[in-house]
Amino acid sequence: MAGPLTLAIDVGGSGLKATVLSPEGEMLSERERSETPYPCTPPVLLDELVALAATQPEYDRVSVGFPGAIRRGRVREVPAFSRQGPGQDPDLELVAMWTGFELQAALEKRFTKPVRVANDADVQGCAVISGNGMELVVTLGTGVGCAVFFDGMLLPHMELSHGRFGHGHSIEVACGDNERQQIGKEKWRERVLDALEALEDMVLPDHLYIGGGNAKRLDPDTLGPNRTLVPNVSGLLGGIALWERTGAVERVPSPVQS
Numbered sequence: 001m002a003g004p005l006t007l008a009i010d011v012g013g014s015g016l017k018a019t020v021l022s023p024e025g026e027m028l029s030e031r032e033r034s035e036t037p038y039p040c041t042p043p044v045l046l047d048e049l050v051a052l053a054a055t056q057p058e059y060d061r062v063s064v065g066f067p068g069a070i071r072r073g074r075v076r077e078v079p080a081f082s083r084q085g086p087g088q089d090p091d092l093e094l095v096a097m098w099t100g101f102e103l104q105a106a107l108e109k110r111f112t113k114p115v116r117v118a119n120d121a122d123v124q125g126c127a128v129i130s131g132n133g134m135e136l137v138v139t140l141g142t143g144v145g146c147a148v149f150f151d152g153m154l155l156p157h158m159e160l161s162h163g164r165f166g167h168g169h170s171i172e173v174a175c176g177d178n179e180r181q182q183i184g185k186e187k188w189r190e191r192v193l194d195a196l197e198a199l200e201d202m203v204l205p206d207h208l209y210i211g212g213g214n215a216k217r218l219d220p221d222t223l224g225p226n227r228t229l230v231p232n233v234s235g236l237l238g239g240i241a242l243w244e245r246t247g248a249v250e251r252v253p254s255p256v257q258s
Helices: 042-053 092-098 103-111 120-128 177-183 185-203 234-245
Strands: 006-011 015-021 032-035 061-066 069-071 074-077 115-119 134-140 144-150 207-211 227-229
Touching: 006 042, 006 120, 006 234, 015 042, 015 234, 032 042, 042 103, 061 103, 061 120, 061 234, 069 115, 074 103, 103 115, 115 120, 115 234, 120 134, 120 144, 120 207, 120 234, 134 185, 144 185, 177 185, 185 207
Parallel strands: 006 061, 061 115, 134 207, 207 227
Antiparallel strands: 006 015, 015 032, 069 074, 134 144
16 A cells, blocks of 8 residues: 555544545544543643544554644634633633644644644545635534635635624524524524525635535535535545645744734
8 A cells, every 4th residue: 555544633623533544535444533522722632632543543644624723733713612612602711722822733742743734624625625616615513614725726724604694693603503503403504505605705616515514404405506515524534635735834933922
C-alpha cells in the first residue's frame, strides 16, 4: 500500500469520531465515536482525542476537523466549546482559554505525528466538492458551519453562519440543534431553507452541499436545484483531501493585545 495512512478525526459539538484512512481514502478501521465532554477546555479535548486515537490502528499523519475558525493552526473562535454546555451563553473563561490556542501544534506534540487541522465544514467540503466553479458547503449539527471552494481551491475560512437573518438570530443559533429541539422539526426545516437562501445570496455558488448530523432531518424533495445532501461520514473522509488542498502551516506570532 503506497502512501501514508491518515488518522481522520471529526470533532463535533456532540460527538468525537475517528477512523484510519488508506491513501485512496478508504476506511481501514471501524469508525469510533465518543461523546463530546462539557465543559470542553483545550486539555480536556486533547486528552479525549488521544484516547480516541488509541482505539485505532497505526497511522502516519493526522487530519482534524474542528467546529470553529482555524487560522494557521490557531483557534480564532470556537462557539461550541466557549460554553459550559450546548445552548448555553458563552463563558468568558472558556472563551479566553480557546481564543488564540495553538491547536495544531498542541496536537502534533500529543500525537508525535504531522497534523493538519481545519474547520470541520472545510474538511467535509474537501471530500464532496466537484472542483468546478464556486461551491458552498453548509454543515448542520450542534451549530452551523460553512466552507467555500473555487475551482477546487479551499478559500480562507469565514464564519458566514454568524450573520444575522430574518429571525433575529444568527444562522448559527437559529438553525442549530438547540433551536431545533425548541421549535420542532417543521419550523426548523423552514428556517434552514431560509438560511440556505441567505447564504446563497451572499456567495452565489454554482452548487450547494449540505452535510452534518442534522442534514438527514431535511426533506430532499424540498431542497430545490443545485443542492445536494451529503453523508455525515464525509467529515472523516475529507481527511485525505485536506492534505492535498492545504499547504504547510506557517506559524506567526500571535498579535499583541493591549
